[in-house]
Amino acid sequence: MSQGPNMVVCIKQVPDSAQISVHPVTNTIMRQGVPTIINPYDLFALEAALKLRDQLGGKVTVLTMGPPMAASALRKALGHGADDAILLSDRFFAGADTLATSYALTAAINKIGAERPVDIVFTGKQTIDGDTAQVGPGIARRMGLNQLTYVSAIPSIDLEAGEISVHRRAEGGVQVLKTKLPCLITMLEATNELRRGSLPDVLRAERAEIKVWNAEAAGVEDLGKCGMKGSPTKVSKVFAPKPRAEKAKMITAEDGAPASVAAAAVETLLDADPRLLSVLTKQTTVA
Amino acid sequence: MAQAPAAPPAKGRKKTEELPEHLKAYKNVWVFVELEHGRVHPVSWELLTEGRKLADALGVDLCGVVLGPKAEGTEKAVAEAFHYSANRVYVIEDPLLAEYRNEPYTKAMTDLVNKHKPEILMLGATTLGRDLAGAVATTLQTGLTADCTELAIDDDKSLAATRPTFGGSLLCTIMTRAARPQMTTVRPRVMAMGDPDRGRTGEVVREPLDMAEESIVTKVLDFIPDSDTNQAQLAYADIVVAGGMGLQRPENIRLVVDLAQVLGAEYGCSRPLVQKGWMTADRQIGQTGKTIRPRLYIACGISGAIQHRVGSEGADQILAINMDPNAPIFDFAHHGIVGDVLELLPALTEAFRKRLAVDRMAG
Ligand SMILES: Cc1cc2nc3c(=O)[nH]c(=O)nc-3n(C[C@H](O)[C@H](O)[C@H](O)COP(=O)(O)OP(=O)(O)OC[C@H]3O[C@@H](n4cnc5c(N)ncnc54)[C@H](O)[C@@H]3O)c2cc1C
Ligand SMILES: Nc1ncnc2c1ncn2[C@@H]1O[C@H](COP(=O)(O)O)[C@@H](O)[C@H]1O
Numbered sequence A: 001m002s003q004g005p006n007m008v009v010c011i012k013q014v015p016d017s018a019q020i021s022v023h024p025v026t027n028t029i030m031r032q033g034v035p036t037i038i039n040p041y042d043l044f045a046l047e048a049a050l051k052l053r054d055q056l057g058g059k060v061t062v063l064t065m066g067p068p069m070a071a072s073a074l075r076k077a078l079g080h081g082a083d084d085a086i087l088l089s090d091r092f093f094a095g096a097d098t099l100a101t102s103y104a105l106t107a108a109i110n111k112i113g114a115e116r117p118v119d120i121v122f123t124g125k126q127t128i129d130g131d132t133a134q135v136g137p138g139i140a141r142r143m144g145l146n147q148l149t150y151v152s153a154i155p156s157i158d159l160e161a162g163e164i165s166v167h168r169r170a171e172g173g174v175q176v177l178k179t180k181l182p183c184l185i186t187m188l189e190a191t192n193e194l195r196r197g198s199l200p201d202v203l204r205a206e207r208a209e210i211k212v213w214n215a216e217a218a219g220v221e222d223l224g225k226c227g228m229k230g231s232p233t234k235v236s237k238v239f240a241p242k243p244r245a246e247k248a249k250m251i252t253a254e255d256g257a258p259a260s261v262a263a264a265a266v267e268t269l270l271d272a273d274p275r276l277l278s279v280l281t282k283q284t285t286v287a
Numbered sequence B: 001m002a003q004a005p006a007a008p009p010a011k012g013r014k015k016t017e018e019l020p021e022h023l024k025a026y027k028n029v030w031v032f033v034e035l036e037h038g039r040v041h042p043v044s045w046e047l048l049t050e051g052r053k054l055a056d057a058l059g060v061d062l063c064g065v066v067l068g069p070k071a072e073g074t075e076k077a078v079a080e081a082f083h084y085s086a087n088r089v090y091v092i093e094d095p096l097l098a099e100y101r102n103e104p105y106t107k108a109m110t111d112l113v114n115k116h117k118p119e120i121l122m123l124g125a126t127t128l129g130r131d132l133a134g135a136v137a138t139t140l141q142t143g144l145t146a147d148c149t150e151l152a153i154d155d156d157k158s159l160a161a162t163r164p165t166f167g168g169s170l171l172c173t174i175m176t177r178a179a180r181p182q183m184t185t186v187r188p189r190v191m192a193m194g195d196p197d198r199g200r201t202g203e204v205v206r207e208p209l210d211m212a213e214e215s216i217v218t219k220v221l222d223f224i225p226d227s228d229t230n231q232a233q234l235a236y237a238d239i240v241v242a243g244g245m246g247l248q249r250p251e252n253i254r255l256v257v258d259l260a261q262v263l264g265a266e267y268g269c270s271r272p273l274v275q276k277g278w279m280t281a282d283r284q285i286g287q288t289g290k291t292i293r294p295r296l297y298i299a300c301g302i303s304g305a306i307q308h309r310v311g312s313e314g315a316d317q318i319l320a321i322n323m324d325p326n327a328p329i330f331d332f333a334h335h336g337i338v339g340d341v342l343e344l345l346p347a348l349t350e351a352f353r354k355r356l357a358v359d360r361m362a363g
Helices: A042-058 A068-079 A097-115 A135-143 A199-207 A258-272 A277-283 B044-057 B073-085 B100-115 B128-141 B251-263 B272-277 B304-313 B341-363
Strands: A006-010 A013-015 A036-038 A058-066 A084-088 A120-125 A147-160 A163-170 A173-180 A183-187 A211-213 A236-239 B029-033 B063-068 B088-093 B120-124 B149-154 B159-165 B170-175 B182-186 B202-205 B219-225 B238-244 B266-269 B296-300 B317-322 B336-338
Touching: A006 A042, A006 A097, A006 A135, A006 B128, A013 A068, A013 A211, A036 A042, A036 A068, A042 A058, A042 A120, A068 A084, A068 A120, A068 A199, A068 B341, A084 A097, A097 B128, A135 A147, A135 B128, A147 B128, A163 B128, A163 B159, A173 B100, A199 B120, A211 B336, A258 A277, A258 B266, A258 B317, A258 B336, A277 B029, A277 B341, B029 B044, B029 B073, B044 B063, B044 B073, B044 B120, B044 B149, B063 B073, B063 B100, B073 B088, B088 B100, B100 B128, B100 B304, B120 B128, B128 B182, B159 B182, B251 B266, B251 B296, B251 B341, B266 B272, B266 B341, B296 B341
Parallel strands: A006 A058, A006 A120, A058 A084, A084 A211, A120 A183, A147 A183, B029 B063, B029 B120, B063 B088, B088 B202, B120 B182, B238 B266, B238 B296, B296 B317, B317 B336
Antiparallel strands: A013 A036, A147 A163, A163 A173, A173 B219, A236 B170, B149 B159, B159 B170
C-alpha cells in the first residue's frame, strides 16, 4: 500500500440545535430559518482523516446521506481539504432510522471501495440531532470492519502490516487497542479542532463537482431496507418537555453584601435538604 | 430511531408494524450488567430497578446478563443482580471476556438473545454499552432507541421509549413494534436506583462463548485507568460546582475549585470553557458532556442553555448565581442569587467553611 490509505468520512448536516425552537401550540419544530451545520463531532473525524493524509498520503472522501441541500455540507468539507465528496440522496432514503441509515451508507462505501478498497471509515462519535452513536457501529457490523469507537488518538498505523493502534475512551480509563485494517473509527470530541481550509482548497470547493448518487447509483440492493420502510423504530409522538412550574427562589440579604448573601444561601441550602450537612461533613476533611 | 422527526407521523398502525409470528415467542425483560475490571457500572442497577417496573407491567421475568472472565467479580455481579430484583441471570464466563472488546461481547450477547429470546434488552449508554448495543442491534436487525429518559409499556404491550431529540428542545417517543428484542440504552444517572435486597437469589443459566482468541482481530495492548490521569468523576458526585463564561478569565476557575474543595465536591463547566481550553472535556456538563444527578448543583455564571439544562436538571437541588435576573438558568434552578460570581464565589466558600467548622466543633 504505497499510495497511502483510502479513507471515507461520514458527515451529516444537522440543524444547529442551539437555535431550534418549538412551536408552542403545534409542538412541531420551527425549522424555518434555522441554520444548518456539519454535525460538530464529524469535524473531529474529518480532521483525523486529514491528519493521516498529511502523514501518509492517500485519499479522503466525504460522504453524506441527506436531502439535496446537504451538498453544502460536503462543499464545506472540501473547503477544509477533503479530496472528494459524495451525496447519497434518494426519496427512498427518507425517514431512515439508524439501521436503515447504516444500510444505505454501507452500500455507498462499498461502491467507493469498488474502485480501490477502503482502509478506514470514519464517523463522528454521534450526531446532535439523532444523537444515537449507532450509525458507526452499524456500518462496521454490516461491512465486517473492525470497530473502534470513542477514539481519542491514533498513535500508530502500519500500512505494510495492515495494522492500526488507537486510544479508546472506556469507562474508567483509556484502552490502547490494536487491530487490523480495514477498520471503522468513531472519533471522540475535543481530540483535534478542524483546520482552516487553505485558499486553494476553498476556491476548489466552490467549483467542485459533488457526485450525487441515488439508490441505484449507490448499488443499493434492497430498497425495502432503506428509509422509513427499512426502519424498525418508528416515532409515535413528538412533544415539548414540561416546563418547571416554579422559577428559582431568589436569595437576598438586607445589606446586599456578598458575605451576607452567601451566609443566607448556605442556610437556605441546608434547610432545603436536611441530609446535606451530613454529606458535607462526611466528605470534607479540614479544608 | 428515526433521526429527524419533523412532525408527528400519521396516526394508525400499518401492516408492516405488526409483529411477525416467529417473534411472538420473545419474552422477558433483560438488562445487561456492565462488568469491567471486576466492577459493575452502577447504571446496571439503575436499569434493573427500572426493568423491574417494565417486567411487572408485562407480567414477565426480569433477567440480568453477566459477561466476564471466571472470577470473583463476575460471581459477585451475578449475586448482586438478584439483589436488584432479577429473577434469572444469564452468565457467560470466559477468559476472552476479561477486557471489553466488541467482537467477543457482540457474539456472546447475540448468541444469548437468539437462544433465550428476550422481548426487551436494556443497556447503559456508556462507551461500552453504546459500542455493544449498536453492533448487537445491527446483527439482530432490530430497533435500538438510544439515551432514553423514560420507558413505559404501551397498550399493545410494546415498549414506548422516550428520549430527548434536537439537543433536548423536544422529546420523542419511539416504538419498535415489528422487531424483537426492543433495544434501548439509558444514560447513567437518568433512572433512580432502588435499594438492594441482600436476601434475594434466583436462577443462574450458564452458556459457553465458543470462541478462540485467534479469531479475535482486536487486541487490548494496555489500559490506562483514569485514577492515574486525574479524570473527573462527575456522574456520581454528590455535590457539583460548575463555572461558565461568567467566570470571564481562566484564572477565575480557581474560585470554583476552591468552593468545590471546601464542599468535597466535584467541579465542572459549561461547554465554552472546554472549547477555550480552560477545562478538560471530561468536566463538561450537558448534552454533549456528562449528565449529573447530585444532591446539590451550584452553577456559577452559567446562562442555562437547553444543552446545559438537559445534563443538569436532574439534580435534587440547584443553586444558580448569575448577574442577569432573566438568565434561563433561573427557570430550572431551585434557588438563585443575582450577582457577580467573582464576588459571590469567594464569599460562599468562606460562608461554607465557617458553617462547617461550627458544625464540626458542635458534633
Ligand atoms: C450541539 C451543541 C451542543 C452543546 N452542548 C453543550 C453542553 O453539553 N454543555 C453546555 O454547557 N453547553 C453546550 N452547548 C452550548 C450551549 O448552547 C451554550 O452556548 C453554553 O452552555 C453557554 O455557556 P455559558 O452559560 O457558560 O456561557 P454564556 O451563554 O456566555 O453565559 C454566561 C452567563 O454568565 C453570566 N455572567 C456574566 N458575567 C457574570 C458575572 N460576573 N457574575 C455572574 N454571572 C455572570 C451572564 O449573565 C450569562 O448568563 C452546546 C451547543 C451546541 C450547539
Ligand atoms: N445521514 C448520514 N450521512 C452520513 N453520515 C451519517 C449520517 N447519519 C449519521 N452519520 C454518521 O454516523 C455518526 C453517528 O450518528 P448517530 O448514530 O446518528 O449518532 C455521525 O457522527 C456521522 O459520522
